[in-house]
Amino acid sequence: MPVQRSNIQALLLKRQQPNEGFTLVEVLVGILLVLIFAAVSMQAFVAATALKVRAQEISEADKWINADLESLKVRATQLDLGGTEYNPFLLACLGDSADDGGSNSTEGYGARxxxxxVTNAPLSGGNANSMTMNSEIGSRPYTLARAFTNVNTSPYNRLAVTYTVTDQADNSVVATFYSELLPDASLVCPAQPS
Structure with a gap:
């Protein structure tokens, strides 16, 4: 046993010489590990920044869509409102503005x-259905467009609205949204026989 102990002590003493430093291989491995860590960290930082910008674009597009949709909902509540009561346009209730016995999607409350x-609530700064808005993210221009479609199922009281926000720089779609509006006056319409 004393022989083994002396060999171990000799190795420990040889390794702990105060005037010896790291070998060249140890230094190169340390530098390589630091560079790998820095490269991976920078890639993660760049990816996080790109995702943050994309999330800001989507959030801002959602804010624009919601603001315009709220103004359309206000128009839907005020349609055919006289004072404090709704005065339903009976032919619109039936989806028949000409009283000719026919009904279709261009004659109901959705069409009204x-x-x-289109007449009273165009998008500000644009035409009835599209406008250009500047983003708060680097002042990049975006286009907010909305399209209306009269719903083709009786009683024709709903109006479908589709929003699209596109980046003007590369024509990429940032956000799309679909909703249907139901004018409050159509809820006052008399029940239709099935």
């Missing part, structure tokens, strides 16, 4: 709301 919005 569509005409009211």
């Amino acid at each position: 709301l569509n005409n009211d919005i």
